[in-house]
Amino acid sequence: MVYKFRVILDTEEDIFRDIAILEDDTLEDFHNAIVNAFDFDGLEIASFYTCDNEWNQEDEISLFDTGDVLGQQKVMSDYALSSLLDKDNTKIIYVYDFLNMWTFLVELAAIEEVEAGETYPSTLFSHGIMPLGTADVEFSETDENALDFDEDDYDEEDFDMFDGDDSFEDQSFDENWN
Structure with a gap:
């Protein structure tokens, strides 16, 4: 028999792949099919x-x-x-790359x-493009969120708040306090 899955990336955008795989293939084979379908490097x-049925996570495979004891x-x-x-x-839930935590909801x-x-396995249908990760933000002078130090009341001395300030020297701070 052939199992046909919809593998959905858990994001706001609709990104999913439909994958057909033999019922006797292993989860490792399915992992490889998902990696290929979503163009991961593996x-x-x-x-x-x-x-x-409510997607509450249970046992990890x-x-x-x-593990601490081989084979357990x-x-x-x-x-x-x-x-x-x-x-x-x-x-079943699939998580790839534990730093980026690509999480997929997988349903037969x-x-x-x-x-x-x-x-088999084969990708039957592909919808959506994988995000590249966090987007690089480029600021320009017209960006309303950009900081414009020329128009504000700041000067270079404001950013060196401890230069020339002796107020901490009068405190009884012990450098070796720990």
């Missing part, structure tokens, strides 16, 4: 999380065993998709027969 850590942590390569997802359990949309001549 060099970052990722995890799937089981969840309930990571890409690698990073659940890893993607040990789980076939069909062992976790079926017509009654259709949702259909279970269908294998189509002759098709290659």
Whole structure:
């Protein structure tokens, strides 16, 4: 059987991919399909999380065993998709790159027969463009939020608030207080 998923990036914009993959493929295979569908470089850590119908996160299944005791942590390569997802359990959460926390809501949309001549996994549909991360902000003189020090009552001395100020010398501050 073929599992058809909608993988939705958790952002305000509508960004998702529809992916078809064999039911016996592993979560690691699915991870690779998601990485390819969203044009990630595949060099970052990722995890799937089981969840309930309201998307409440439950058990982590990571890409690698990073636990204190080898073999105790659940890893993607040990789980076939069909062992976790079926017509009654259709949702799972995927997180890629724990620094940027790309979070995806993944839902099983259909279970269908294998189509002759098709290659799996495959991206069936792509909607939206991945954001590049935080946007670089460029300020110009016409920007209403830009600071214009020429028009304000500031001069260079205002920015050196402790230069020439002896008011702290009279305090009984002990440099080695800790």
